[in-house]
Amino acid sequence: MVDLYRLFNPRGIAIVGASREPNKIGSVILRNLIEAGYEGKIYPINPNAQEIMGLKAYPSISAVEGTVDVAVISVPAPKVPDVIEDAGKAGVKFAVVIASGFKEVGNVALEEEVVKRAKKYGMRVVGPNVFGYVYTPSKINTTFGPNDIIPGNVAFISQSGALGVALMGTASVEGLGISAIISIGNKADLDDSDFIEYLGDDPNTNLILIYMEGISEGQRFMEVASKVSLKKPIIIIKSGRSEAGARAAASHTGSLAGNYSLYKSAFRQSGILLAETIEQAFDWAKALAWNPLPKGDNVVIITNGGGAGVQATDALADYGITLRRISDTLAANLKQILPPFASLGNPIDLTGLANAEWYYQSISLALDDPNVDSLVVIYCRTGMTDPKEIAGAIKDALKSSKNRKPITVAMIGGEAEYEAMRELTREHIPTYPTPERASASMGAIYRYYYAKKYVEERLKELDKKKLTALERIR
């Protein structure tokens, strides 16, 4: 494993290319790093400035007297090799090369030169052609993206720059807390596998979300991802579905199928969840990052609307989850608190009259029933209830129960329901505006639950295979 500890816990960061012009990329990065509250030393590097944003500026990294673990390099591409040389001499461990104008525009030799020089000093390279990285536990933001990141436990790795920056914003709007954001760009040196492997052991990360265009070493990637997905979920948005679709259609026996289907197979064998859309990826991420894993496959739906319950049931079925009848004990207990016209099947239909108390009681009873493994709770706007109160009841029921079980919530309606959804999201209760999305996100939890078992068994079998191969050689 590549030790990335000092990238994420640096003693000092140099920003090469920061200037007094506030709109230059180097300056935006410097400002973001200062505003993020990074507690190590920050060194702006600029030969033409004495001081930038109140910090002493240095003409070169080697002129800095303190320890610099990371150099964020934002100078034009042709100047990068010399900066790398300087950083190497100064003992920098990681170079984050923001500059573009390398392999992505055909400058392969220049990119190779950067890596070659870095290697000479044992320095590792992130990029080039990246937007920087974030690590909230160390209060680092060296990106030129937004700075309103919510700290949390989701690590996000992006191969795309523009989309990556945009998704930083999306994560905030969606209320998704972030541990790390890493732009990996051209992956001239460090790649997906290096970061997945490191983040797999990072105690501040409990889910890894990736936007991927392609990888180069499939076998190594699968090996790393298989081990990590046993510890935490990996969700990948993989671009290139349609192009591959065309290739798959043209393929036949022997020539097999297109690229996308191979990625799909590789992901499945490694326990990775493949999201088809960005919306789906964020939906799943919230459900998985904020929930414990279920103990079994008995999902119960609690709803105040029959139609929404049916939609939720169908969406669960799409993920291979079939609802079972609730236990007699749970039915008897519910009967005590609910009116006679409530339907005690699965979904449990509290009917349109359901108030906050009914929600509180039925969720509490379901959480305490040993036969219930997970819950999908649905609220449809009604004339008589305040969604804020319902949200409060859901929150209270979860808080007061000693049993932690996976839950997803749908708050269906208008402005007020949307506000209630945001309220629950702030409490890390994954909540969605439609029953289908609440169910699909519960489906993702189960997809991971089964993926983990598959990978566990597969790795066991591979170990056995390796042993027999060894014995054969002996």
Add this chain to the structure above:
Amino acid sequence: MIMNFYDVIKRAKEEGRRKLLEHEAFELMNSFGLPVPKFGLARSPDEAVTIASKIGFPIVLKIVSPDIIHKSDVGGVVLNLKDEDEVRKGFEQIMNNVKKNAPSAKIEGVLVQEMVPEGLEVIVGSTRDRIFGPVVMFGLGGIFVEILKDVSLKIAPVTEVDVDDMMGEIKSGRILVEGYRGMAPRDIKAIKEIVTKVSDIMIEVPEIKDIDLNPIMLYEENRGAKVADARVLLG
């Protein structure tokens, strides 16, 4: 029969052939323990008769030539030969047909092969991907693969758990496990062994680019399977 599969590959390479001859492909599969038909290569009618009586009847004869791709088109295949006399005549018939229809073809001999009983046709194939390495494909033969593209892919090494998953992934997988319209469930163990072994071969023999076992006759539970046709391409 234990033979060094590297000899097969070496010879093909020396002769500048990318495609293994049918008996070579069978030999290679056999050396890895895959269930291929009993077979032998005959260079004379007498040899054909000797091999045939060892294998047992009925027998299939096929011309073996690097220059002939579509054997039936040149009259190079005779099926269902029931005794020694038919085998002798069959051998001569094939030789005459080929002499007439493909006079310049180089002839290696005639493949004398056990006639494979009908079974449910399944397909196992493999190729190499630049990024992931060997990829193994599995599906049911006929319209399932050709028209519906109902196949599952796994990256090697393919384990038994992977094959379980493949059978769950293809829509026609239930036919194997549960049977269909009076057809009994199939020998799942046999197909698992074939798929995992194809993966092993691809890993152990990097010279191979493609394997196409099509069709494989898959029989009822505990009755095994038989690779009816094997195509192996070198890289």
